[in-house]
Amino acid sequence: MSTVKQNLARSAELAGSDSARLDVEVLLGHVLGRPRTWLYTWPEYELTVAEQGQFDALLARRHSGEPVAHLTGEREFWSLPLKVDASTLIPRPETELLVETALELCPQQQLRALDLGTGTGAIALALASERPGWQIVAAERSADAARLAEENRRSLGFDNVQIVRSDWFAQIAPQVFELIVSNPPYIDAADPHLEQGDVRFEPRSALVADREGLADIEHIAVRSVEFLTAGGWLLVEHGWQQAAAVRDIFAAAGFHNVESREDFSGWERLTLGQK
Known part of the structure; x- marks a missing residue:
């Protein structure tokens, strides 16, 4: 041997x-x-x-x-071991920028947050690990992905996270949050990168959006106004070439203090705005 x-x-x-x-x-x-x-x-x-x-x-x-994460059934995110499978996106290091920014903008120990399209639960669980006093609703449309997120939540023992089945805001009861975060689908269906690398093995529904990848981001921005308290924040991850368009979407939806943040590679991959 x-x-x-x-x-x-x-x-x-x-x-x-x-x-x-x-x-x-x-x-x-x-x-x-x-x-x-x-x-x-x-x-x-x-x-x-x-x-x-x-x-x-x-x-x-x-x-x-095949992605290594699918072969091992696990991927680390924010130092948390998360179970992964083909039902959702594999958590990526770039998304930790969203967690870092949310914690920076919201230092308070008591807060209600909503994570839209939670997938493995990575963002919600990372926030929960840093802010045990927060109450976090993590919404996911896919039944298989929601089950996976719940499995991760139970494994890590974060009782301050609630996994719910919802197509964006559709099944979220009327309420207000101080923070809404999302890593939604933002890739154009014609993007050639969809046929390369790990994304070939990930669900298209978690990757692709209409209107050159901007449709879901626009939907989230418009509806978030109804679910955010005054002064609340919306943070959305997007493609490296979409920052200007996403800032326009946020501004049109009525958000203030709109800006984009760069990831560790120097690309603008996150846009935030305040109600």
């Missing part, structure tokens, strides 16, 4: 991945039930027949393009 060191060297088999070495480390650590640091502490460990077979199978699936 091959050693850990020999298997780590197989990153060359994933030449098409931008993170080949990391992919191999995560998959091998997953098979062995060990953290990535352990792999370099015990490089001469020989995999058993069963471990080698499992690793070979996962590596082959990754070579065919």
Whole structure:
């Protein structure tokens, strides 16, 4: 059987991945039930027949393009281990900007927040981990994604988050929030990136929106005015080329103090506004 060191060297088999070495480390650590640091502490460990077979199978699936998060069934977001599957988007590091900004704008310890299109529950659960006094409603249209979000909520033990089935605001009872956040679909159906990378394995309904990707953002902005208290904030993640258009949408909906924020790559990926 091959050693850990020999298997780590197989990153060359994933030449098409931008993170080949990391992919191999995560998959091998997953098979062995060990953290990535352990792999370099015990490089001469020989995999058993069963471990080698499992690793070979996962590596082959990754070579065919399947996301690592789907292969391991987990992705970390805001230092929280979240279960993931093909029913929703894989949480991405860029979305942590939305969490950071929400916490910056809303330092209060008591607050009602709404997360629209929660998916895995990543944003709502990250906020709950930092603000245990907040009451957070996390809405999700997909039944499968809502079940996944509830599973993550129970696993992490955040009783201040309520997962509800709702098509945006449609099933949200009349009430007001001090904060509304969302990472909605914002990709144009004609975007060629939909046929590349991990997004090929994610649900189109969570990625694509009409009107060149802006339809859901506009719907959220217009309806949020009804559900926000005076002075409340709306934060929306969007595509790197959409900031100006989203600022116009927010302004047209009546929001003030509208601005966009850059992610760690320098792209404007978040727009916020105050009622």
